Amino acid sequence: MGKIDLTVGIGGAAGQGIATPGDVLARIFVRRGLHLKAYNAYQSIIRGGHIFLMLRTGDQPVLSQGGKIDILIPLNQDTMDRHLKLMRSGSIVLYNSDKIGPGTAADGVQLCPFSVKELLPQMKGDLVQNTIAVAALLRLVGVEFKMLEDILTVQFKRKGESVIAENVGVARAGYDYAEAHFKPLPFSLPNTGKRLAFFEGNQALAMGGAAAGVRFYCAYPMSPASGVLHWMARHARQLGIMVRQVEDEIGVINMAIGAAHAGCRAMCATSGGGFALMSEALGSAAMMEIPVVCINVQRAGPATGVPTKTEQGDLWQVMGAGQGDYPRIIVAPTNIPDCFKTVPELFNLVDKFQCPGIILSDLLLSEGRSSVDPAELDFNVSIERGEVIGLRGDAPPVNGGYKRYLVTESGISPRAVPGTPGYVHVVATDEHDEEGVLISDEFTNPHKRRAIHEKRMRKMEGVLPLLEPPELFGPGEAQVTLVGWGSTEGAIREAIEKLAEEEGIVANHLQVKWLVPLQGEAILSILSRSKKIVIVENNYSGQFARYLRSETGIAANGHIRKYDGEPFLPHHIVDGVKKIVAGETEKYVPVHEIMV
Amino acid sequence: MSTAITDIEARTQGEAGTRHGHVQLTVKELKGKVDPDWCPGCGDFGVLAALKQAIVDLGLQPHEVLTVSGIGCSSNLPGYINAYGMHTLHGRALAVATGAQLANHNLKVVVTGGDGDGYGIGGNHFLHNMRRNVDLTYLVMDNQIYGLTTGQISPTSVKGMKTKSTPFGSVENAINPIPLAIAGGATYVARGFTGQQKHLVGLIKGGIQHRGFALIDIFSPCVTYNHDNSHEFFKARVRRLEEMGHDPTDFHAAMDKAYLWGEAIPIGLFWKRTDLPALDELEPVLAEGGPLAYRPLGVSPEAAKSLIQDLM
Numbered sequence: 001m002g003k004i005d006l007t008v009g010i011g012g013a014a015g016q017g018i019a020t021p022g023d024v025l026a027r028i029f030v031r032r033g034l035h036l037k038a039y040n041a042y043q044s045i046i047r048g049g050h051i052f053l054m055l056r057t058g059d060q061p062v063l064s065q066g067g068k069i070d071i072l073i074p075l076n077q078d079t080m081d082r083h084l085k086l087m088r089s090g091s092i093v094l095y096n097s098d099k100i101g102p103g104t105a106a107d108g109v110q111l112c113p114f115s116v117k118e119l120l121p122q123m124k125g126d127l128v129q130n131t132i133a134v135a136a137l138l139r140l141v142g143v144e145f146k147m148l149e150d151i152l153t154v155q156f157k158r159k160g161e162s163v164i165a166e167n168v169g170v171a172r173a174g175y176d177y178a179e180a181h182f183k184p185l186p187f188s189l190p191n192t193g194k195r196l197a198f199f200e201g202n203q204a205l206a207m208g209g210a211a212a213g214v215r216f217y218c219a220y221p222m223s224p225a226s227g228v229l230h231w232m233a234r235h236a237r238q239l240g241i242m243v244r245q246v247e248d249e250i251g252v253i254n255m256a257i258g259a260a261h262a263g264c265r266a267m268c269a270t271s272g273g274g275f276a277l278m279s280e281a282l283g284s285a286a287m288m289e290i291p292v293v294c295i296n297v298q299r300a301g302p303a304t305g306v307p308t309k310t311e312q313g314d315l316w317q318v319m320g321a322g323q324g325d326y327p328r329i330i331v332a333p334t335n336i337p338d339c340f341k342t343v344p345e346l347f348n349l350v351d352k353f354q355c356p357g358i359i360l361s362d363l364l365l366s367e368g369r370s371s372v373d374p375a376e377l378d379f380n381v382s383i384e385r386g387e388v389i390g391l392r393g394d395a396p397p398v399n400g401g402y403k404r405y406l407v408t409e410s411g412i413s414p415r416a417v418p419g420t421p422g423y424v425h426v427v428a429t430d431e432h433d434e435e436g437v438l439i440s441d442e443f444t445n446p447h448k449r450r451a452i453h454e455k456r457m458r459k460m461e462g463v464l465p466l467l468e469p470p471e472l473f474g475p476g477e478a479q480v481t482l483v484g485w486g487s488t489e490g491a492i493r494e495a496i497e498k499l500a501e502e503e504g505i506v507a508n509h510l511q512v513k514w515l516v517p518l519q520g521e522a523i524l525s526i527l528s529r530s531k532k533i534v535i536v537e538n539n540y541s542g543q544f545a546r547y548l549r550s551e552t553g554i555a556a557n558g559h560i561r562k563y564d565g566e567p568f569l570p571h572h573i574v575d576g577v578k579k580i581v582a583g584e585t586e587k588y589v590p591v592h593e594i595m596v
Numbered sequence: 597m598s599t600a601i602t603d604i605e606a607r608t609q610g611e612a613g614t615r616h617g618h619v620q621l622t623v624k625e626l627k628g629k630v631d632p633d634w635c636p637g638c639g640d641f642g643v644l645a646a647l648k649q650a651i652v653d654l655g656l657q658p659h660e661v662l663t664v665s666g667i668g669c670s671s672n673l674p675g676y677i678n679a680y681g682m683h684t685l686h687g688r689a690l691a692v693a694t695g696a697q698l699a700n701h702n703l704k705v706v707v708t709g710g711d712g713d714g715y716g717i718g719g720n721h722f723l724h725n726m727r728r729n730v731d732l733t734y735l736v737m738d739n740q741i742y743g744l745t746t747g748q749i750s751p752t753s754v755k756g757m758k759t760k761s762t763p764f765g766s767v768e769n770a771i772n773p774i775p776l777a778i779a780g781g782a783t784y785v786a787r788g789f790t791g792q793q794k795h796l797v798g799l800i801k802g803g804i805q806h807r808g809f810a811l812i813d814i815f816s817p818c819v820t821y822n823h824d825n826s827h828e829f830f831k832a833r834v835r836r837l838e839e840m841g842h843d844p845t846d847f848h849a850a851m852d853k854a855y856l857w858g859e860a861i862p863i864g865l866f867w868k869r870t871d872l873p874a875l876d877e878l879e880p881v882l883a884e885g886g887p888l889a890y891r892p893l894g895v896s897p898e899a900a901k902s903l904i905q906d907l908m
């Protein structure tokens with residue numbers, strides 16, 4: 001992290017309006033060109049319970065949500081009671097003293113009470129305290145009032161002048177009160193003059209789909225994947241994307257397969273439970289050789305599990321989904337801009353190889369939000385549709401008979417879409433011959449079965465050389481190599497910085513993105529130079545560790561695992577590495593201390 | 597195979613004509629790559645023959661038709677007809693067909709399958725695609741039994757029926773697909789019988805021409821596993837609605853007729869309404885620009901700019 005590293009925590013009950021102050025602060029930070037990560041720890045209820053939003057901003061890219069809070073805004077007593085004990089010297093707590101009493105704070109924690117009743121006796125309603133707190137906070141980090149005024153003006157534009165004036169007035173009162181009564185932090189948030197974008201991973205996945213040319217998107221609502229559906233639905237008409245909410249996930253994937261076979265780029269998203277229902281159909285896409293993309297945003301399982309908590313527990317599910325061996329491509333993007341880039345990459349691959357593609361995200365990545373340089377959002381991506389015939393409604397004349405499943409060296413057979421004159425054929429989920437004629441019951445033929453099965457599976461050999469090779473991050477010579485996959489990249493990177501700065505331990509890092517096919521040789525050649533390998537993953541059983549071992553023979557020296565529903569914080573990894581390097585343990589499971 | 601059916605297979609289309617410059621097909625030209633492997637005498641031959649005849653009569657070309665099926669004896673049909681086909685998973689044909697129809701609404705989509713496939717394992721898709729009024733024709737070869745799995749009860753098996761899975765007689769009530777479909781939002785609901793070919797051809801043609809969800813439940817006897825509901829059983833009982841003075845635009849009359857069962861079982865068109873648009877007609881994205889599948893991909897630079905602007 002850079003010179004400025006500020007984390008704000010806002011907590012309260014669902015329905016208390018936490019999102020709004022969070023959004024206002026986030027907008028202000030990214031409009032100043034500051035980097036930002038936000039993570040909302042919430043419960044699967046619409047009102048009540050406890051929600052805790054952490055916003056971490058800085059002058060350098062923010063890798064994770066960190067592990068400390070500099071400014072706490074408790075919107076109710078419950079939040080005060082849960083979080084005050086975690087506040088350290090130099091930190092600030094801003095709260096409405098009409099309703100909330102402080103407990104005993106550590107030395108050096110600045111308690112900043114304000115009374116809405118005294119400050120604005122004429123104002124009613126809970127949301128006033130939120131606005132006052134945000135305004136006071138901005139005063140304490142040296143942000144000029146004008147910026148807040150501008151944001152509030154935009155936010156309440158639709159409600160009219162008087163509502164704008166009222167909110168700006170409330171904010172002014174909070175801002176001035178903080179100036180008169182509280183001690184500001186020793187730094188001011190700079191303004192770099194550059195603006196950044198700010199959005200969640202689900203939006204990145206949806207936008208990646210739009211860029212890739214998705215024309216058909218369907219889903220059944222399920223947290224934490226619904227964000228993709230919501231973005232798609234909101235932009236459907238503007239972008240010419242058909243968006244459907246289907247009766248169940250079995251219907252979702254089958255409908256997507258139908259649309260994909262007819263020639264659309266089709267995508268769907270769900271979480272683990274919905275994905276389980278899609279298993280058989282994913283195999284059918286592979287059998288009929290239809291390209292389709294399915295996103296699984298993992299949440300803590302099994303079964304309904306913990307709907308609003310994160311986990312990386314579905315690796316084996318997606319690798320094993322459906323009966324039989326079949327070609328599939330599985331990828332786990334490692335950060336939010338990577339979500340955006342991965343979708344078009346995967347579509348090009350599945351179109352070329354005519355098989356299903358699965359994106360493995362998780363709640364942390366999909367519902368976590370991050371600042372992103374808008375230059376990274378290039379919608380002008382390359383679109384390669386592979387060997388496909390009839391996409392504009394016409395087609396070249398057929399030479400001899402058309403065989404949908406022609407056995408070729410690459411395993412790829414040119415695919416004609418229905419509606420194309422001259423290429424009439426049947427695709428089947430039963431085993432079939434080159435022409436699509438069933439060989440399952442009429443005259444089961446082991447030679448034909450072998451030839452066509454090998455043709456299908458052979459396609460995977462072509463995928464591997466097209467994938468970007470995995471790269472080792474950090475010093476070539478290190479005491480320990482941390483290995484992760486998917487969403488844990490940021491926390492591991494920050495842990496490596498901390499290990500070097502605070503513990504004098506030199507570590508490097510390999511984050512695996514392409515899971516199937518696995519770039520086993522490349523990984524092996526990187527890891528064969530490592531002194532100690534520690535695998536970090538957000539599940540109980542070490543799903544990736546076991547997979548890596550089965551594919552490469554690499555048995556890690558240590559494991560850091562977490563399955564309490566919350567994501568890794570960098571210091572969890574630091575603590576684990578210290579213990580493993582010291583030989584105290586081979587497996588470390590951190591305790592998540594911010595009790596939300 | 598019954599002689600009546602063979603006649604139709606052999607007959608070529610009389611009123612030869614052209615459509616879109618295509619020479620009209622003959623039934624022979626609609627023959628698939630292989631011959632059906634159904635048991636001799638299976639009702640499904642009659643459905644295949646009637647479908648081919650309907651396609652010929654409507655002047656359609658093989659590439660304009662997409663047949664979609666699930667799994668079952670009856671679901672093997674797409675392999676036996678020279679048209680585009682998708683032989684999907686057990687119970688999933690309607691979902692796949694909906695995706696394909698919306699992706700290319702120029703296609704004439706005909707879904708074919710069994711009673712188990714459609715009313716059992718596929719029941720949820722059946723309900724929801726009726727209320728959506730998806731523009732497709734659904735031919736259910738209703739033999740009141742699971743044929744391919746060698747004879748267990750199906751959702752349309754009558755109470756008391758003895759099968760391999762109910763050796764002492766089934767205790768469950770059967771589904772009656774006709775009132776279910778009328779109530780469920782299907783806009784063309786009919787019942788056919790493979791023993792009445794011309795009548796069946798007419799129903800199928802009407803279904804294909806109908807803009808919206810058309811269900812045609814067809815008594816298509818399984819000669820191997822269902823000896824209760826045989827060809828003779830139906831032959832003796834079916835009565836044509838057309839001859840009963842039924843008005844298919846009368847909802848209450850349709851519902852009343854739909855519940856008739858016993859010595860007289862009605863076949864024909866129970867219910868039809870043309871005042872409701874099909875799903876593709878309601879979908880704003882399809883309002884202009886032709887089939888979704890044929891459109892260029894990607895996001896315009898202006899749209900991209902506005903999307904990014906929204907995030908800042």
Ligand SMILES: Cc1ncc(C[n+]2csc(CCOP(=O)(O)OP(=O)(O)O)c2C)c(N)n1
Nearest residue numbers: 667668669670686710711712713742743744
């Ligand atoms: C998911 C799944 N479950 C079970 C089966 C086995 N199966 C194949 S066909 C069938 C039922 C066939 O009955 P029906 O749909 O009425 O068609 P019919 O054979 O009578 O024409 C079953 C249960 C399957 N293929 N897939």
Ligand code: SF4
Nearest residue numbers: 635638669743818819
């Ligand atoms: S088992 Fe029954 S349904 Fe299947 S082909 Fe034979 S007669 Fe037809």
